[in-house]
Amino acid sequence: MVKGKTLTYGVLLGSICLIGAGIYRNEVNIVLKKAVNLCLECIGIG
Amino acid sequence: MDKRILTQIIATIAMNGNIKGFFEGSIFKGNSKKLCVPGLNCYSCPGALGSCPIGSLQAVIGSIKYNFSFYIIGFMSLMGILFGRLICGWICPFGFIQDLLYKIPLPKIKVNKKANNYLKYLKYVILLVFVILLPMFLVNDVGMSDPYFCKYICPAGTLEGGIPLVLMNESLRDTIGFLFAWKITLLIITIIFSILIYRPFCRYICPLGAFYSLFNPISFYQFKVDKNQCTMCNSCSKKCKMNIEVYKNPNSMECIRCGDCAQICPTKAITKNFSTKNL
Structure with missing residues (x-):
């Protein structure tokens, strides 16, 4: 039971750290750039 | 009204609030697209206000600069650890569409247990191969890659983005070809199966559902x-x-x-x- 809780809180903390690392690496701008331009592949044209 | 349907309606509208995009045949270009939505919702849908996590993951992995996305994996893990597949059942717009299709009163098929036990692993293969490995390794001369899942498999993009944009945007209509025909075929197959079988895309194909499923046994919910x-x-x-x-x-x-x-x-x-x- 303690093991399960530790894993859950560990993943919670880890995921927040990953988001922070991604923001620090400026990945957000790549996400934005892709999302504000029409993704032709996604809609079946490109 | 059923609480779950109401939640699904609100979530679908909230994720696709750019209504004028449907009339203008264009997509939203605001800063909110820096953020991902928790469900499978194509960012090239004219209404989309946020980014699709699966599309974004492939975009970052397939970019010149990075071959892994801490931001998207972190976001998906956060959603997974908090909610698990509650997102699939209550929030995801494409899950909601499948729920509606299943309500069409036609004979239903129950997938036999053995077939189901094999087919359920297909979504993990798709996650690993089309969303992670191919964008990571199958790159062009400058080190960029296509979003392979979005391009060759995802019917959500065709339904939410492709059809409305092609209908409303004449210049796009002139450029459709084999790929569009392929994706329309996949969409039609998905629709037919969704009428007959409960949520076939979520059960056997969806890489986002596959990712969230890993958290179901350990999530807070x-x-x-x-x-x-x-x-x-x-x-x-x-x-x-x-x-x-x-x-x-x-x-x-x-x-x-x-x-x-x-x-x-x-x-x-x-x-x-x-x-x-x-x-």
Whole structure:
């Protein structure tokens, strides 16, 4: 039971750290750039 | 109205609030697209206000600069650890569309247990191969790659983005070719199967559902079966449209947390809660 809780809180903390690392690496701008331009592949044209 | 349907409607509208995009045949270009939405919702849908996590993951992995995305994996893990596949059952717009299609009164097919047990692993293969490995390794001369899942498999992009944009935008209409025909074919197959089988895309294809499923057994949101109250009458398993033996495995990776089992249980032995008490 303690093991399960530790894993859950560990993943919670880890995921927040990953988001922070991604923001620090400026990945957000790549996400934005892709999302504000029409993704032709996604809609079946490109 | 059913609480789950109401939530699905609100979530779908909230994720696709750029209504004028549907009339203008264009997509939203605001800063909110820096953020991902928790469900599968194409960012090239004219209404989309946020980014699709699966599309974004491929975009970052397939970019020149990076071959892994801490931001998107972190976001998906956060959603997974908090909610698990509750997102599939209650929030995801493409899941909602499948729910609506299944309501069409035509004969239904129940996938046999053996086939289901094999097919359910297909979504993990798709996640690994089309969303992660191909964008990582199958790159062009400058080190960029296509979003392979979006391009060759995802019917959500065709339905939410492709069809409305092609209908409203004449210049796009002139450029459609084999790929569009291929994706329309996949969309039609998905629609037909969704009428006959409950949520076939979520069960066998969706890489986002595959990712979230890994968290179902350890997420904060949990189902619990009170063994003292459970009479093993099997009502929950019979009611479950995802073919889960709920009383044996209430936090199955396949469970989309619709809650039908808890509703049907005659002794109210199944409870849903948001805590780590049962972990």
